[in-house]
Amino acid sequence: MRTSSMMRTVLFLLTAALITAPAGAAPAKKKKSSKPAAAASASSKETLQVMRLFDFETDLDGWRIPDWAFAKKDNAAVDVSLAEDQASNGKKSLKINCNFPPKMWSGAYVEIERESGNFMDFTGHQYLLVDIFLPPEAPKLKGEIILTVGENWAWTEERQPVMLTPGQWTTVKADITPDGTAWKVRLTSDLASDVRKLGVRVSSSSPEYKGPVYIDNIRLGSLKKK
Numbered sequence: 001m002r003t004s005s006m007m008r009t010v011l012f013l014l015t016a017a018l019i020t021a022p023a024g025a026a027p028a029k030k031k032k033s034s035k036p037a038a039a040a041s042a043s044s045k046e047t048l049q050v051m052r053l054f055d056f057e058t059d060l061d062g063w064r065i066p067d068w069a070f071a072k073k074d075n076a077a078v079d080v081s082l083a084e085d086q087a088s089n090g091k092k093s094l095k096i097n098c099n100f101p102p103k104m105w106s107g108a109y110v111e112i113e114r115e116s117g118n119f120m121d122f123t124g125h126q127y128l129l130v131d132i133f134l135p136p137e138a139p140k141l142k143g144e145i146i147l148t149v150g151e152n153w154a155w156t157e158e159r160q161p162v163m164l165t166p167g168q169w170t171t172v173k174a175d176i177t178p179d180g181t182a183w184k185v186r187l188t189s190d191l192a193s194d195v196r197k198l199g200v201r202v203s204s205s206s207p208e209y210k211g212p213v214y215i216d217n218i219r220l221g222s223l224k225k226k
Ligand SMILES: [Ca+2]
Pocket: 055, 056, 057, 087, 088, 089, 090, 091, 092, 093, 216, 217
């Protein structure tokens, strides 16, 4: 009698252990796999913590070529669409079909405009980053971020557009701290907390190009000590 009751206790404990073990192991596994994704290393001491704003995986999220751009002679943007043939993050990106005429400056500009009460606040972050892809057959074009900030809707361009490399994704990274010198007009905290439009422009100083350029993975980044 005594032996069989002991056996039953052992069996019960074994069964309980088998039932609880997988349940206990699952969350631990999940924790482990999420770790490398968060640690996009910028240097050995600091990591760039990223907050993704636009990824163009399901739709254009309101990004468009503004009507006024079509009225300008130096406009090179033809139309925008969601593309599945290129992506720097996920599987899709925003594609601008462009027509850069020869021997003159022209630009393809796309933007998102926010409604009152829904303006963007970039304070608390150090960088604004955008990935731009040029097909291999494209000439050397430049890329830049353009913000429209504050109650005067001030058009705020980067001081130095970034040279894009045909055949690959190039990251345009702009300092958005009050001390930053990336902008033609200083981006104070008041302005960085009141971003009404976020725009991206690809421009040609004179080479002709008819074809697509791609934009993806628009994000805010902050360097954090490990
Ligand atoms: Ca994407």
